[in-house]
Amino acid sequence: MSDAQLSGVAVSPGRASGPVVRVTEPLGEPASTPAPDDLHAEAARIAPAAQAVVSRLEAKAEAATGDAATILSTTAAMAGDPALVSQAEQLVTAQNIPAARAVYEAAGSFTHALATAGGYMAERVRDIEDVRDRIIAELLGVEPPGVPELERPSVLVARDLAPADTAGLDPALVLALATEEGGPTSHTAILARSLGIPAVVAVRGLLSFGAKALAVDGDTGAIEEVDPGAPAVAAVSAGAFDWDGAGRTSDGHLVKVLGNVGAPPDAHAAAEAGAEGVGLFRTEFCYLDAADEPSVEEQRAAYAAVLEPFRGKPVIVRTLDAGADKPLAFLSPEAEPNPALGVRGVRVAFDRPDVLDRQLEAIAGAAADSGADVSVMAPMVATAEEASWFADRVRAAGVARAGVMIEIPAAALTATEVLDAVDFVSVGTNDLAQYTFAADRQLGAVAKLNDPWQPGLLRLIALIGDAARETGKPAGVCGEAAADPLLARVLTGVGVTSLSMNAASVRAVGATLAGASLADCERAAQAALGAPTAAAARTAAKDA
Structure with a gap:
């Protein structure tokens, strides 16, 4: 180079x-001095500053459409979060610090909670930092970054x-x-x-x-x-094809194009984008701020609000993905030297099956309330034995279809045995890449190792596709790898039967699949699987 x-x-x-x-660049860390002359007057500046930020973001949201409008509205809601404002106001009077510093410290507690939650939640830290910097800029009377x-x-x-x-x-x-x-x-x-x-x-x-x-x-x-x-x-770039909303290749091979959602706004955005259903419903939003476990009734209502836009359509609900790296007060997790490899995901349910059973009861109730065609899957499953244990509890709760996420290389290597125990699997490419390459998905210095085009990752997914064909059961992909239109063709070519992604990518992926035959996808897959590097795999698939 x-x-x-x-x-x-x-x-x-x-x-x-x-x-x-x-x-x-983002604003630097505000000073803790000088101490305000009037603490109550200083604290009273915070709410109006936050509201000014909210108003500007809402105005942008009204002028935007689709996913951009949703994200701007969500950011506006963060800026106006009463918990953030209240905590900052209390810090002014408790620590005798300026309002800007108080907002900085209050936001820090929120970002710490998201960072320790890991995965999708950790990726939202940047959102809170943006809101923080906008409110601070308003308080200081300077242009926001x-x-x-x-x-x-x-x-x-x-x-x-x-x-x-x-x-x-x-x-x-x-x-x-x-x-x-x-x-x-x-x-x-x-x-x-x-x-x-x-x-x-x-x-x-x-x-x-x-x-x-x-x-x-x-x-x-x-x-x-x-x-x-x-x-x-x-x-x-390559031109897009018109898409009629049906997930399939040009010769009629069916590949469901689904949405990833984590709260009601996500679900509505996915439905508006034309998603045929939901391939990953993250349920953590119901637990994040809870000091105590939400009741079955509270969970049921929260889940039903997400399921509502998909009446009569398939929705795969992932059970609580928590653990030592995603601490929840009511689970009383013990400190671990390496949380990413500790008691997380389905492993928490082994210790607290009562929590899982109550969640399954709530999911079954929400399915009945919403009319969605609900399946349930567990995160972080490593073995067929774990998959079988989970499937038994799901069926006992009255949910007909049980599946698991494949995010651990051991599960990919034993995919046939895992599929024998459940009705379907879904590949979480973000975590599967992280564990395959020993590369923290949040660390920019190793981001290239988490490139979903890495041949090592593609070959693991191909093993899962082979197992799906052998057992006659579905295998989806619900990591952001599914959002890459060209990679969607490769995944289809290795036997993946559904692709689930952020709402913004639904139409592009659906259109790209519609413009290729299954044979085209298989040729692209073979070219990528034989490549030595991620860049070479991408180029080979495009050339094929």
Whole structure:
């Protein structure tokens, strides 16, 4: 690689080049001094500042559509969270600190809780930090960090982008995105795909690169310095096909295109995007802020609100994914030296089957209330014995279909035995990659190892596809790997029967599948499986 070229993780296809515009860095840590003269007056400034941020974000949401509108509305709700405002107000008077510092510290407790929750929840830390910085900027009377006003089509370069910034981008002015941090499952990646903006994340050394103009290749992950005087080149990518809403290849091979959801707004966004159902309903939202276990009735009502948009359609509900790295007060977890490899997921249920049984009762009730066709699956299953134990409890609770997530390499290697014990499996590619490559999915320095195009990961998924064909049972993919339209063809080619993703990617994946035959998908899969690197696998699949 030349000195004029860098490389990262390609997350949104297409190629573009143009002048660089640097996104403003987040605000630094506010000072704890001087102490306010009037503590109560200082505390009283926080709520109006938060409301001003809410109003601006809501105005942006009203002007946006689809997933961008949903994310802006969600960010606005975070900014107006009474718990955040109240905690910050209390810190002013309790610690004798300025309002800006109090907001910073209050937000820190929220981000810590999300970070320790791991997985999808940890990926939302950036959302809270964005809200924090916007409120602090309002209190200090300065411009908030983020994307500056663009005067001409440009390539945006940033350490990372907050969801609200990404959601507000104008594809006519933003040629491409490149960030030094982030990963394949970040909001930057998800929204860039939905907006059709080429994007590369986790580009180490990007901020010190110093180029005045860049070419960004969202297919290969290459970032290259170009002549600043050269004309800008708008995004070039493969054209999309019209999609009729039915998940299938051009020759009629069925592949369900489903949504990943974690709360009612996600469910409505997925339904509006045309998802045929839900491949992953994360139930943690019902537990996150609970000091005590929610009652069966509370859980039932919360789940029914998510299931409601999918009456008569398939929904796969994942049971509580908690443990030492996702601490919940009512579970009283013991400290562990390596939480990621400890008592988490279904392993918690082995110690507390009563918690699982109450959740299953609530899920069965919510299914009856909503009319959705509900199946249930367990996270972090390692063996066929564990799968069988879970399936027995699901059926005893009155839910007809039981499955498990394959996120551990051992489960992938024994997929046939696991499928003998359950009705279906779903591959969590985010965690499966993390455990296969011993690479923390939240750490930008190892993001390339979590690239879903890694041949080692694809070959494990191919083993699962072989087991699905052998047993005649479904095998889905519910990690963000399913959101990559080209990779969706490869996954179909190795035997995956359903793909579940963020709402923003539903139509692109459905259209891409509709434009290829099953034989096309199988050829792309074989080409990718035989490649030595992630970049080579992506190129080989595209060429095939």
